Amino acid sequence: MSFVEYGDTIKDGDTAIVFLGHESMFPVKVQHGTVTQTKYGVIRHSTDLIGKKYGSKVTCSKGGWVFILHPTPELWTMNLPHRTQILYSTDISIITMMLELKPGSIVCESGTGSGSLSHALIRTVAPTGHLYTVEFHQQRAEKAREEFREHGVEHLVTVTNQDVCKNGFGVSNIADAVFLDIPSPWEAIGHAKSALKAEGGRICSFSPCIEQVQRTCLAMEEYGFTEINTLEILLRVYNVRTISLQIPDLGKAAEDNSSSGFDSSNPSQQGSPCANLQQGTVQFKSGVPLREVVGHTGYLTFATKS
Amino acid sequence: AMEGGGSARIREGDCAVLKRDEVFKAVSHHTLLCYFRKIIFEKQWFYLDNAIGHVYGTTFEVTSGGNLQPKQEVEETTTETKEAGTDNRNIVDDGKSQKLTHDDIKALKDKGIKGQEIVQQLIENSTTFRDKTEFAQDKYIKKKKKKYEAVITIVKPSTRILSTMYYAREPGKINHLRYDTLAQMLTLGNIHAGNKMIVMETCAGLVLGAVMERMGGYGSIIQMYPGGGPVRAATSCFGFPKPFFDNLHEFPLSKVHSLLSGTFTTETLPEDSALMEEESNGLAEEKQTSLQETEEEPSTEAAMEINPTEEQETMDINTEDVEFKENKEKENKENVREKQIKQWERRKKLIEAAALLREKNADGLIVASKFHPAPLLLSLLEFVAPSRPFVVYCQYKEPLLECYTKLRERGGVINLKLSETWLRNYQVLPDRSHPKLTMSGGGGYLLSGITVVLDKSRSESSTPEALKMEEPSSKRCKLQDPPC
Numbered sequence: 088m089s090f091v092e093y094g095d096t097i098k099d100g101d102t103a104i105v106f107l108g109h110e111s112m113f114p115v116k117v118q119h120g121t122v123t124q125t126k127y128g129v130i131r132h133s134t135d136l137i138g139k140k141y142g143s144k145v146t147c148s149k150g151g152w153v154f155i156l157h158p159t160p161e162l163w164t165m166n167l168p169h170r171t172q173i174l175y176s177t178d179i180s181i182i183t184m185m186l187e188l189k190p191g192s193i194v195c196e197s198g199t200g201s202g203s204l205s206h207a208l209i210r211t212v213a214p215t216g217h218l219y220t221v222e223f224h225q226q227r228a229e230k231a232r233e234e235f236r237e238h239g240v241e242h243l244v245t246v247t248n249q250d251v252c253k254n255g256f257g258v259s260n261i262a263d264a265v266f267l268d269i270p271s272p273w274e275a276i277g278h279a280k281s282a283l284k285a286e287g288g289r290i291c292s293f294s295p296c297i298e299q300v301q302r303t304c305l306a307m308e309e310y311g312f313t314e315i316n317t318l319e320i321l322l323r324v325y326n327v328r329t330i331s332l333q334i335p336d337l338g339k340a341a342e343d344n345s346s347s348g349f350d351s352s353n354p355s356q357q358g359s360p361c362a363n364l365q366q367g368t369v370q371f372k373s374g375v376p377l378r379e380v381v382g383h384t385g386y387l388t389f390a391t392k393s
Numbered sequence: 394a395m396e397g398g399g400s401a402r403i404r405e406g407d408c409a410v411l412k413r414d415e416v417f418k419a420v421s422h423h424t425l426l427c428y429f430r431k432i433i434f435e436k437q438w439f440y441l442d443n444a445i446g447h448v449y450g451t452t453f454e455v456t457s458g459g460n461l462q463p464k465q466e467v468e469e470t471t472t473e474t475k476e477a478g479t480d481n482r483n484i485v486d487d488g489k490s491q492k493l494t495h496d497d498i499k500a501l502k503d504k505g506i507k508g509q510e511i512v513q514q515l516i517e518n519s520t521t522f523r524d525k526t527e528f529a530q531d532k533y534i535k536k537k538k539k540k541y542e543a544v545i546t547i548v549k550p551s552t553r554i555l556s557t558m559y560y561a562r563e564p565g566k567i568n569h570l571r572y573d574t575l576a577q578m579l580t581l582g583n584i585h586a587g588n589k590m591i592v593m594e595t596c597a598g599l600v601l602g603a604v605m606e607r608m609g610g611y612g613s614i615i616q617m618y619p620g621g622g623p624v625r626a627a628t629s630c631f632g633f634p635k636p637f638f639d640n641l642h643e644f645p646l647s648k649v650h651s652l653l654s655g656t657f658t659t660e661t662l663p664e665d666s667a668l669m670e671e672e673s674n675g676l677a678e679e680k681q682t683s684l685q686e687t688e689e690e691p692s693t694e695a696a697m698e699i700n701p702t703e704e705q706e707t708m709d710i711n712t713e714d715v716e717f718k719e720n721k722e723k724e725n726k727e728n729v730r731e732k733q734i735k736q737w738e739r740r741k742k743l744i745e746a747a748a749l750l751r752e753k754n755a756d757g758l759i760v761a762s763k764f765h766p767a768p769l770l771l772s773l774l775e776f777v778a779p780s781r782p783f784v785v786y787c788q789y790k791e792p793l794l795e796c797y798t799k800l801r802e803r804g805g806v807i808n809l810k811l812s813e814t815w816l817r818n819y820q821v822l823p824d825r826s827h828p829k830l831t832m833s834g835g836g837g838y839l840l841s842g843i844t845v846v847l848d849k850s851r852s853e854s855s856t857p858e859a860l861k862m863e864e865p866s867s868k869r870c871k872l873q874d875p876p877c
Contacts, residue, residue: 092587093756095778106807106845142779142845154807154845157780159583177814180580181573187551190586190609210585211607286400286450287549297826304821317819320573325790325811327797372794374811386819393450 088141089239090158090206091213097136097155102238104156104166105130114158114166116237127151158238160207170227173203174268174293177322178384183211185389186264186289190215195258195265195282197221197251197275199231204266209235209243218244219258219282221251251275256282267292268385272299273306280310280392288392295385303388312390319386325374334367400448403547408632409449410554412546414539417558419550419630431459437543444547452544457505464544478524492518508542515541528825550631552579552603559599559627567596567627568763568788571836573816575600578759579607581841582784586611588756589749591776593617593646593769595762598628600786604759605637613640615746615755617649617773619764642746649772657747659740754778761786766840767796771803779805779846786837793840805847813838 088094088101097103101117107125115123115130117137123130128148130136135145141157156162161176174182182204188194192212199205199222208218222228228248235241247257252271255278256262265279265288272292279290290312292303300317307315403409411418413435420432420441430441443461444453453461478484493515501511515537516522525533548554556572564570578600584590584607592614594600601616605628608614616623623643644652651657755777760769766785777783783806787793793811800806814836818829 091585093778093781095754110808140779140846142781142843144846144848155780156843156845159782161581161583161782176580177577180576183580184553184556184572184576187553189606190611207580210583214586214611215609284400286448297821300819300821301823301826305823315821317821319817319819321815323813323815325813327794327809327811372791372798374790374794388821391450 088157090160090163091210091240091243093157095140097139097141099132099137102158103136103141104158104162106154106156112156112162112166114163125151125153127153160210163206163238164203167201167203169201170230171198171200173201175203175322175384176207177320178293178387179204179207181318181320182266182291182293182387183207185387186266186291188212188216188264192216192263193219193258193261193284195219195221195256195262195279197256197267198223198269199227199246200268201227202231202234204268205231205235205244206238206240208266209240213240213243216243219247219256219262220244221247221249221256223248223250251278254278258282260284262288264289264291266290270299271302273302276303276306276310276312280312283392286393290390290392292388293385294388295383297386300386300388307388307390311393313393314391315388316390317386317388319383321381321383323380324377326377328373328375329370330373330375331368331370334369336367400450401549403444403447403449403451405445408550408630409444410548410550410558410630412548412554413543416561417554418562419555419558421629422632434545435543439545447547449547449549452546454508454544457503461545475527476523477527477530479526481525481529484521484524490519490521491515492520508538511541512537552606552631555599555627555630556603559597563597567599568761568786569835569837570596570600570761570786570788571814571816571833573814574786574836574839575603577812577814577839578761578784578786579603581782581839582757582759583782584608584757584759588612589754590614591617591750591755591758591773593758593760593762593773595619595624595764596627598623598625600759600761601625601641602628602631602633605633605641606631610634610637610640612756613642613749615642615644615749617644617646617769619646619762642742642749644743644746644750646769648743648747652747652750653772653775659743750776755781757781758783759786760784763788765792765795767792767799770796771799774803774805774844777844779844781844783842783844785840787840788837790838793838796840800842803847805845806842807845809840809842811838811840 099119105115106112119133121132144152146152188211194208199220228246232246235244252274259281262282294300406422408422409420411434418434437455439455439459452464454464456462556575559567586609753776758777766787
């Protein structure tokens, strides 16, 4: 297994995803002799994991079961240990497409952060591309290197511990794309431009605040970028539910004088909603929105180097 | 294809995209191969010949002769006086503030005066210009530039450009799949080099092209198709190198059930109709590409596009030479032999595709079609390995609700998610930043999930325990207990 190539069976040293149920999962480092505790009991790596097919059901010691999944950057994003706020797959998807990334692409990124986007970028540019990622926090840079190693992708990425605004990305004139997720992206636009190839390179800057966006757009213009475009993208998830709605009692059409509208003195209506319910409900399937959703992550500004 | 080093240059036979402001238009390699590389784009007719040899990304102006000329870098002419008003309380829109008439402007254009100069003239001859606020002046100048200073950029095709283009120009052809939704599919589906993908789409081949781009020629794709053959009009716009197509297979939907039940054979192929379909698909493709190039032209102008096959045929019918008839007979025999060879090759490819599917180890499934997704999903998932993602697109939400329910009954899938993305573009200018005025009302819906090892025992998948895997228990109770 690796994050850039599918494998069929679980091997010692793999990072696998343990799926317990609705949106409940966690990553696990597969190792001979170790055990993993879950609420359904213990998973013994040597007997329960190693050699099993990815996607298999594994019964835990208490009797409950889980599924073991092959890692993907998307699953990793949902389960990685956060060192910083991360980018989620919704933003990652549009970034990947708008930067025109594909196998062989050379990408520069800063800051590396928790490596959420990094893993997705590496997956997309593999096997012939490369990610140059810059992180100014020493421990985070080191943690990122460690994770890339564990995930079998270290040959596709170079982590540099420096300040991109002062020292750039460490490469010139070769990048197909540059991505910025830093507090002051306008200070890195010049460096981004020199890292990018001569013509047609793409740039993206992610900023939560519109003021940052304004300064960045101005800088992009000053440095001669074209096709400057800012957008935002949000995910709307729907829960599929079977809904039952009660049919209201509108009384009888004829005979009764008191039949028009609700009459509290009408004995047939008092305390009988349940009885009506047995006869009068309508069921239907609906895609129900969640009560609370993410309303904002950040603005994405794209441009082309001319 | 251009790798590393210098920037890519526009060559004969390339697939390119014309860009003017926010509008894109694909130019097929047919056009860049023809003698008369005449094209219409945004109400302008011009020849593409001069574009050949220039670097992609070059901006051109259209000369009065209809030729392309690289745009010179000119100093931005700023209006000398920074005179501007404070608001529009006294500006009356009576249509009389511009002193130049239509004829005056036409005369300027005919004289060959550059767009920049025309805009300058318009500003000088506008009585209200200096009363406008600076912002209003800015907006005015932008508007006039857009009309008179038309520059066209020639860019390399990509998923980004083609998906935006199709959504803007021909959304019906792609089931109103908005480009950000397509972006989600590619990521959720973990499309990457080396995959073995199953793709079922009726989006003119745009989705297929996007998948191919993300696979970079590595791995393999089996495209499922309805009717006689897959439509790949949009796929050809990407300009992929030939090797990309070596591992692209296709398989007819009409044979899926027989393949799943083990009764698949190539004997009952709709061969002749398939071949005929291929030819008509080919023509349809040409028609489609000329659609891309001729916009809303009156049919007479569309006929101007050179179509060698049609011309050849009319020539044949008109000639009555005896010798010619003999040659024609020979030709017919050769044609029959050619057809037989083609048939044999088709059969061979079909068997190959069937073998690939039978392995039931695909790394993913993408569905984006005009058909109801449920039967497609339920049958095509059989060919996918466990622990692999699948993504289904539908223009409407309701069919995906059905898919969700059916998948729950079937089992063998987890992490089902029904979603759509909301997309908004912004205008960012100093003191004038705000979302743009119009936005897309909807870009379609996605149902995504991950396969797991399928337990054939039905009881397993509908136990309360199995259900717990999918729905948060508290919500389940609330909705199923009738309110009393």
